[in-house]
Amino acid sequence: MKKTKQLLTALLRLFSLKWWKKNWQRIAIRFFFAVFVFLLLFRFVPIPFSSYMIQQQVGHWLQGDFHYRVTSTWVSLEKISPYMQLAVIAAEDQKFPSHYGFDFTAIQKAFKYNEKSTRKIRGASTISQQTAKNLMLWHGQSWLRKGLEVPATMLLELGWSKKRILEVYLNIAEFGDGIFGVEAASRFYFNKPAKNLTQSEAALLAAVLPNPIIYKVKKPSAWVRKKQQWIVKQMRNLGINYLKQLD
Template identity: 70%
Template structure:
């Protein structure tokens, strides 16, 4: 009897902690749904990755200016829209946030090669840049699943592409295609040519190492590959979104 009395408070405490955790997780999920629905219609003032970069540089005592200018999808050249799809996620109009074939292919490639290849879709990258942090961890990968699913449920494909093009990093502190276009080409994103769009898309995997203003041989080769993919897909491919 005495041992049962000892266990009861502990079990009650466990149950209380579990109920509190479940309640706060529910509140957090509802908040996330609300903020995601809100940003379906409103331009984003910043992303979690921008905050992460700014915070890291401040802690290191380094100056870090964010060059960011929101623009609507209608003011982004169709060549730029097609370029990122051709480069990053050619099944973007068809999948529901995850390209399982690309993920399987990336896993097989990474098992036999020291050069890591990603299998993330545009939807996953948008969720990561908007809500999460950069880095390799199972926790971040796990959180990427519900946040990506939430975007796919509450946003249209056009909205996902619009946000992706606005918060993707194109250089040190340069976020979004409008800021990148004005920084590198002295023009608006709506006036980008196929060559310029393909060049910007070519640096997206790592815009700190791969530079649009000083493209390496690898970047130029990828730019040409992206242009070939764009020609194969065709402008009408965007009508699927």
């Protein structure tokens, strides 16, 4: 009984606003240190899983879905088609080689759009931000997650090269229900390794990235096909040599 009371007291303290106000500096320092150590540790070695993969797997288990399985196969950037590398940059973050984690022009445009629009919210997350979120945080609209995403992205940009960020992004991004990473996606959808993806196939995979559960690679909607065509056009405008800027 005494242990139960102690546990309840500890939980109440954890969720107490007063406690957070009193200890936020200590929590922030520990968070930064943990992120720094994590990024240092995985600066070069393959990353076996991401926080979002864990979130998805555990979430399905808690819902009683024991058939769901996260599928992921790590490959180095050299074993990923240059078309695929260019496709995600063209689709998600064309300033990726030059920015320092944040595209402030895109953020400003998204803010103005969302102020006026009552429809779909437009995002402005860079590849670096998405990598930080998928790797170390969780999905969902919350100020806490957004607040943690900023320093995590900054540390990511400071500690890793652009090539490493892109490599990790392509290995942990979700391309379908339980399908994580471009190697697993390429083998599942096209029965080939990621290094052999064509321009059209790469653009199709990149087209579903905003929401790979709603947008399908196997049965692409008219919107997905239109997005695929737009990505191909952007890829041609940028040119394959655009990837040299990552060096």
